[in-house]
Amino acid sequence: MPRYETLIKGGELIDPGSGMIGRYDVAISAGKGARVAAAIDAAEAARVIDAAGQIVTPGLVDLHTHIYWGATFWGIEADPVAARTGVTTWLDVGSAGAYSFPGFREYICKPSRSRIFCLLNLSSIGLIAPTWEFSNLDYCNVDLAQQIIEANRDLILGIKARIDNNTTRGSGIRPLELARELADRVELPLMVHIGNGPPTLHEVAALLRPGDMLTHCFTGGTHRITGSTGKVDPAIRELQQRGLILDIGHGTGSFSYDVTEAALADGVVPDVISSDIHQMSVQGPMYDLPTTLSKFLNLGMALPDVIDRATRRPALAMRRPDLGSLAVDSVADLALFRIETGDYLFYDVSMAARPGTQRLVNPLTMIGGGGLPPRPEGPLPRGAVRPPHQQ
Numbered sequence: 001m002p003r004y005e006t007l008i009k010g011g012e013l014i015d016p017g018s019g020m021i022g023r024y025d026v027a028i029s030a031g032k033g034a035r036v037a038a039a040i041d042a043a044e045a046a047r048v049i050d051a052a053g054q055i056v057t058p059g060l061v062d063l064h065t066h067i068y069w070g071a072t073f074w075g076i077e078a079d080p081v082a083a084r085t086g087v088t089t090w091l092d093v094g095s096a097g098a099y100s101f102p103g104f105r106e107y108i109c110k111p112s113r114s115r116i117f118c119l120l121n122l123s124s125i126g127l128i129a130p131t132w133e134f135s136n137l138d139y140c141n142v143d144l145a146q147q148i149i150e151a152n153r154d155l156i157l158g159i160k161a162r163i164d165n166n167t168t169r170g171s172g173i174r175p176l177e178l179a180r181e182l183a184d185r186v187e188l189p190l191m192v193h194i195g196n197g198p199p200t201l202h203e204v205a206a207l208l209r210p211g212d213m214l215t216h217c218f219t220g221g222t223h224r225i226t227g228s229t230g231k232v233d234p235a236i237r238e239l240q241q242r243g244l245i246l247d248i249g250h251g252t253g254s255f256s257y258d259v260t261e262a263a264l265a266d267g268v269v270p271d272v273i274s275s276d277i278h279q280m281s282v283q284g285p286m287y288d289l290p291t292t293l294s295k296f297l298n299l300g301m302a303l304p305d306v307i308d309r310a311t312r313r314p315a316l317a318m319r320r321p322d323l324g325s326l327a328v329d330s331v332a333d334l335a336l337f338r339i340e341t342g343d344y345l346f347y348d349v350s351m352a353a354r355p356g357t358q359r360l361v362n363p364l365t366m367i368g369g370g371g372l373p374p375r376p377e378g379p380l381p382r383g384a385v386r387p388p389h390q391q
Contacts, residue, residue, distance in 0.1 A: 004028060005047065016304060017312035060311060063091050064249040068100075070378075087365075088114060089333065094120070094160030099126070117320075120145060122134075124141050134171055158213075162192075164193065176203075179192075189211045193216055193249070218260045220256030225268075231262075232266045236268075245272060249274050269305075298356030335364065336363055338360075338363060
């Protein structure tokens with residue numbers, strides 16, 4: 001009788017979580033990693049997957065997604081995208097608020113094969129509409145949000161607040177002050193979305209703590225972290241050094257090549273590379289997490305560093321060190337990638353182009369040791385149309 005259910009053989013393993021990088025075979029049994037070794041006999045496995053010439057990574061952990069399909073403006077379906085991207089763990093950030101969370105749990109999390117967690121939106125209505133959720137402070141019910149979190153800590157891993165001129169619409173910094181209060185009460189991290197003020201970047205920064213997440217960290221809006229000299233704002237640099245997590249959150253409005261290149265040149269590297277995948281960004285120029293990772297690969301980041309920022313580091317930011325690694329006895333969430341070479345153009349959200357010669361392509365995604373088969377993606381809702389400058 002075979003010792004292992006599945007053997008991934010002949011690939012180049014990149015697993016920053018376990019510290020194993022190089023030519024290794026990966027054996028799987030009972031949905032978990034059973035053995036990682038330089039050479040495992042194929043006769044020991046019931047099924048062998050030939051990974052020669054491919055990269056083997058833990059399943060990707062996307063720290064910024066919107067997957068509340070059918071109930072919110074932004075949501076996509078996770079599983080169809082997971083099957084073609086290698087993303088096995090999705091953190092939905094703020095799609096659900098206190099009023100809409102029960103539906104998220106019942107109709108999104110339960111039937112999904114992907115691993116789904118979320119950050120609860122301080123606004124009790126969540127992201128039903130494109131924006132404006134903080135324009136009415138009556139929706140900022142801290143007590144109700146705390147009740148929902150205490151009853152659902154298995155899925156709710158933190159708090160989300162979008163703080164920009166559209167979302168707040170005159171309520172200023174008050175929603176973030178309330179989000180800070182909620183995060184402190186429940187002792188969970190806070191993710192803050194930035195873009196264009198008011199409030200100002202410094203008003204936002206004053207309410208951030210170690211372990212919090214600043215998403216859209218390389219936005220080109222008025223919250224941009226690089227000034228006219230190209231240097232990173234000292235307050236943001238200091239916060240990152242103290243433990244603030246800088247998260248990309250590409251999306252359709254939040255990734256600027258100018259800011260990214262200036263920050264990298266100034267020695268500030270993002271802690272996490274996430275997609276901000278939603279009904280508009282999936283149409284481009286973000287497309288998916290492998291495309292986003294490819295942009296950083298072509299900016300000169302080493303492949304292990306890129307993979308680290310989409311596996312181990314986001315798992316730690318979620319306080320789930322059990323994910324994002326293929327160490328023995330970890331869940332067997334796994335992705336295969338090819339690096340395709342050619343002449344490519346990659347774009348930021350303003351359609352500024354940068355050439356590249358490499359892109360990551362995902363031919364196989366496995367969750368709990370089982371393959372995730374392709375299936376059609378859900379239709380886009382009305383109104384999910386890319387801005388004219390991106391068409």
